[in-house]
Amino acid sequence: MTGPALSRLDALTSWNADWAGLRVAVLGLAATGFSVADTLAELRAEVLVVTETADEEHARLIPVIGASLLETPLSEAPRELVDFAPDVVVASPGFSPSHPVIAWAREAGIPLWGDIELAWRVRDKVVRPDGTPAEWILITGTNGKTTTTNLTASMLVAGGLRAAPCGNIGVPILDAVRDPAGFDVLVVELSSHQLWYLGLTDGPGAPVPLASVCLNLADDHLEWHGSAEAYRDAKAVVYRHTTTACVYSKADEATLRMVEEAEVTEGARAIGFDLGIPGPSDLGVVEGILADRAFVENRRTSAAEITTIDALRERDLAAPHMVRNILAAAALSLSAGIAHAAVRDALAGFSPDPHRIQVVGRSGGITWIDDSKATNPHAAVASLTAHPGAIWIVGGLFKGVDIGALVADHGARTKAAIVIGADRAPVRDAFARHAPGVPLYEVDDAQTEDVMARAVELADAVARSGDVVLLAPAAASFDQFRTYGERGDRFARAVADRIEKGSAHGDGEDAGAH
Known part of the structure; x- marks a missing residue:
């Protein structure tokens, strides 16, 4: 045309x-x-x-x-x-x-x-008192997007700005753009699918965000994009035309390369984060203190305290993956000009997302953890690392992603594996190659309606006092559930039912491994 x-x-x-x-x-x-x-x-x-x-x-x-x-x-x-x-x-x-x-x-x-381009074109429907539309902060990554989006919006609000999380998080961005209340900042979670459409244009429909981040990169949605390279290229679009802060993970070289290759607005800074000691223009951790050396007056000789690991632990926010999300969100929100005190205030009232390494039951010394949001192998690493020796409920739809590396790295340390979902064969094969000594149990397709009840029953038969039962499927949920949330909710209900019946005590019968 x-x-x-x-x-x-x-x-x-x-x-x-x-x-x-x-x-x-x-x-x-x-x-x-x-x-x-x-x-x-x-x-x-x-x-x-x-x-x-x-x-x-x-x-x-x-x-x-x-x-x-x-x-x-x-x-x-x-x-x-x-x-x-x-x-x-x-x-x-x-x-x-x-x-x-x-x-x-x-x-x-x-x-x-896509909807993001349309939203950028009509973003001035409701403007701020100075006559300008809301700034945009863009967030993507294979994992951690929703948590970081919610954290960033909470920090901005604590800093006195009108901010809203939207996009792939569940609230369509066009609904936020048309909200008559208006906002100072829209915090936009973007899927790789949305970014692919955004990458088709570099004209007047291309957003010019205040700040942007790709939190991490691991193979996902390969069946949609066609290749790992195409998936990576879509994610990289998030940094395009950024004006103030391109935030990246120092622990993930792919995100740094995205920033280095991005066509950004002159003056935009690269801001790194990781769990190590921060250099100038970075955020990191020093002796249990989350420290900022990017948004301080003299970043070569000074740092600002954001919060401490001890304070985060009191809020169940101290897991390594969560600390990374907090550092990324802090970098994004500080780029909008809020104070460090506002970041601390937001963290004091923040609760982790449901279905992300969430304890849903304790009984007889057994802890039951819902990490249903681990919808790909990369996402499951955090909970498997935090809970070596767990009884692992795994499986679903793998979307063209190989689970072999995850099983090779973590499978042998699990006490047992309960395999669910449509793509069970890749899990069986991976355990046979990399962790043949681990007992393996399957919930076959005949139990689809009661899959979680059966998975919990099998796990309960294996578990003993001191054990953790971990739902970290490393796969999408659409084979048996509408969403990963429904998968997690069914797991939590099955655990509650088991505990109520007095069965989740850790001294059940042999479950019949094969």
Whole structure:
């Protein structure tokens, strides 16, 4: 697409621009897709929502907001979509680069946006008292995104700013942009899928964030991106055009390379964090003190105390992965100009995310821990490292990621493994190669509805006083559960039921390993 059509899109950089009559195809109708359709309808664009399935409430509301809905199989671009001849396609992040409709749009030369690009273009719907829209802070990484997003927003609020977490965290960014209350800062969690779409444009729709971070990088979503390189390249988009602080992990060289290669705004600084002693422009840990040498007046000769490991331990925030998240969030929030005292105040009232190394039961000397949020092997490392010798509940959908390295590093130190999910064969094979002496138990597909009850039963039969039973699946949940949250909730309920029945005492019968 060239000429007047593209020129018009280039001019659409404000809520107050002329969006009327723009023909937009919106792909998908979950929370993100509906927020896109609702926004565009309010802007008086001509909107066609295309989806394979829609829940009843969203389907009912689409004509109410003034859009049209097409529910149809999407093994190819449907004729109705082709005839609609959209000026632009806005895709929900579930649509992969290889999806037939995405391939059609690219071959036809139709511009492809995601919800993040649209939100950046209309970010001035509600402005601050000085007439400017909210600043954006962007957060991605294979693991720790949601915790760091919530931490950063909490620190900004404690510093007196109006801030909101949004994006991949569950609140669509377009809902935050249109909130009439308005914000000083939007803290935007971004998935690799959203970043892939953002990487398709470097024009007026490309965000210019105040600060950005990729917390870490490990193979994930390879079936969506097609390769580890494509996944890495998508993550790297987070740093593009950053104006103030590019925050990276000193323990993950890949994130430093992303910063070094990024096209940032002149004057942006690279801010490192890790659990070691910080150098100038870094945040780190010195003799149990979280210290900042990046946002102090003389960072070569002085440092500021953020908090202490002892203080974090009192809040169950002292695990190494959590300390890293805190340091990253502190760097992001301090880049917005808040004081160190505000960071401490936020931490004093912060609670860890559910399903992230969360104790859900103790009985008979056995501790039951829910780390259902460990949806890939890299995410499971933190809890397995913290609890060597645990009885490990593992499995689900591995999304093209190899679990062999995780089992090689941690499997032999586990007391037993309870294997759940659709992709059990890779787990069996990995244990056979790397930890053949560890007892292995399986919950087969016949128990899908009661998978957690059966997993807890098997773990209880093995456990003895002093043991930890750890749900750290290292895999996605969609084979048996709607979300990782439902997986964790079912685990917690199964543990509670077991304890209530008096069975979780650690002296059960032989579970029958194989």
